[in-house]
Amino acid sequence: MTGIAAGLTGFAVLLGLMAIRIPIAVAMLAVGIGGYGLVNGWMPLLAYLKTNTYYQFSTYSLSVIPLFVLMGEFATHAGMSRALYRAAAAFLGHLRGGLAMASIGGCAAFGAICGSSLATAATMGQVALPEMRRYNYSGALSTGSLAAGGTLGILIPPSVILVLYALMAEQNIAKMFVAAMIPGIIAAIGYMIAVAVYVRIRPGEGPAAPAASWTERLASLRETWSIILIFGVVVVGMYGGWFTPTEGAAVGAFGAFVLAVLHGGMRMGGLITCLQGTAKTSAMIFLIMLGAEMFNAFLSATQTPMLAATMIAESGLSPMMVLAAILLLYLAMGCVMDSMSMLLLTIPIFYPIIAGLDFGMSREDTLIWFGILAVVVVEVGLITPPVGMNVFVINGMARDVPMWESFRGVMPFLISDILRILLLVAFPAITLGLVRALG
Numbered sequence: 001m002t003g004i005a006a007g008l009t010g011f012a013v014l015l016g017l018m019a020i021r022i023p024i025a026v027a028m029l030a031v032g033i034g035g036y037g038l039v040n041g042w043m044p045l046l047a048y049l050k051t052n053t054y055y056q057f058s059t060y061s062l063s064v065i066p067l068f069v070l071m072g073e074f075a076t077h078a079g080m081s082r083a084l085y086r087a088a089a090a091f092l093g094h095l096r097g098g099l100a101m102a103s104i105g106g107c108a109a110f111g112a113i114c115g116s117s118l119a120t121a122a123t124m125g126q127v128a129l130p131e132m133r134r135y136n137y138s139g140a141l142s143t144g145s146l147a148a149g150g151t152l153g154i155l156i157p158p159s160v161i162l163v164l165y166a167l168m169a170e171q172n173i174a175k176m177f178v179a180a181m182i183p184g185i186i187a188a189i190g191y192m193i194a195v196a197v198y199v200r201i202r203p204g205e206g207p208a209a210p211a212a213s214w215t216e217r218l219a220s221l222r223e224t225w226s227i228i229l230i231f232g233v234v235v236v237g238m239y240g241g242w243f244t245p246t247e248g249a250a251v252g253a254f255g256a257f258v259l260a261v262l263h264g265g266m267r268m269g270g271l272i273t274c275l276q277g278t279a280k281t282s283a284m285i286f287l288i289m290l291g292a293e294m295f296n297a298f299l300s301a302t303q304t305p306m307l308a309a310t311m312i313a314e315s316g317l318s319p320m321m322v323l324a325a326i327l328l329l330y331l332a333m334g335c336v337m338d339s340m341s342m343l344l345l346t347i348p349i350f351y352p353i354i355a356g357l358d359f360g361m362s363r364e365d366t367l368i369w370f371g372i373l374a375v376v377v378v379e380v381g382l383i384t385p386p387v388g389m390n391v392f393v394i395n396g397m398a399r400d401v402p403m404w405e406s407f408r409g410v411m412p413f414l415i416s417d418i419l420r421i422l423l424l425v426a427f428p429a430i431t432l433g434l435v436r437a438l439g
Contacts, residue, residue, distance in 0.1 A: 039298065078263050089212075
């Protein structure tokens, strides 16, 4: 069996294991260990497992992941989601569809602290769903806007997914965060426009709430100053060189902890809950990382990535055609895989291919641009049928809304996502402009 045939067989076995509901981390570990042993031999496999597992997880840079996860846990416990939603609702709630827009704005702001799409969707859902149902919002609009808004947590920094991509592609984490800002803002504005168009077509599904007074609006803004401060210190501090990404994550986690104590009334029980949640989430991420590393070691042994890169380079396809094919593959995979597993599985294969193509930019700019595009497309998978993890999370909180209705509710946001992807592909300066300006 040739190298590329062995690699494709490994992919087929992996998809088969996933189809029978084997956890993705276990499936990648099993295929990677079995494939590596068959290709390189069992003694080299044992030697690889003995050394690589330790060196992979003893890397100092990986400590940024549990710290950002801990920051999100403290932010959730501090009640930041309620303050952010109240501020957004005070300014937008009087518009038709305004509470849905406020949910998206609240998700965008909370995602800047939390960094997890599922956590953002679940936390904001607890706050926003009762309010939207109280004002007779339809099940489709209320659940669809929250599911879509939750995806902003994966893009707006600090984001665990962006950290993972930066580590795998050997890029600067702070630059990845800065590059994601404008695409994240465009995403939030695009979703709000989608709501405005939706309620214009179906006005009865998003009635306007009573307008808040300016006194109430200013009071709601005062509740959010500490959240804005934490976000600013973390992102500006990392890019300005005040501290490393790991130190920035530690500062953010400490700031969120202080807010959780002062505003959330956190006691020892809450602290233990946050630490347990961080441990579970971090363990899940690291297990998936180990599985992806083992699977990619098997693919490297078969030389599949190198052969694929050579075939694409010799195919005569333009760089944009190759990029389009990769993004379409991501969209298809997003229908059946979770975002983190998909990224960890494919980036070691795709980023050398992209780095070898000429897009008229430097290698660093190309990889930053591709990273943001990959994360954006992965984000779309969170609301794409038939999996759509965010849709399942929100629908589970609104049990009176049929699943088909929730998926109908995300369709306007999917259209907005497709237009945004096309915009970012056509104009790389949207992603890279702020990085270049600050560089």
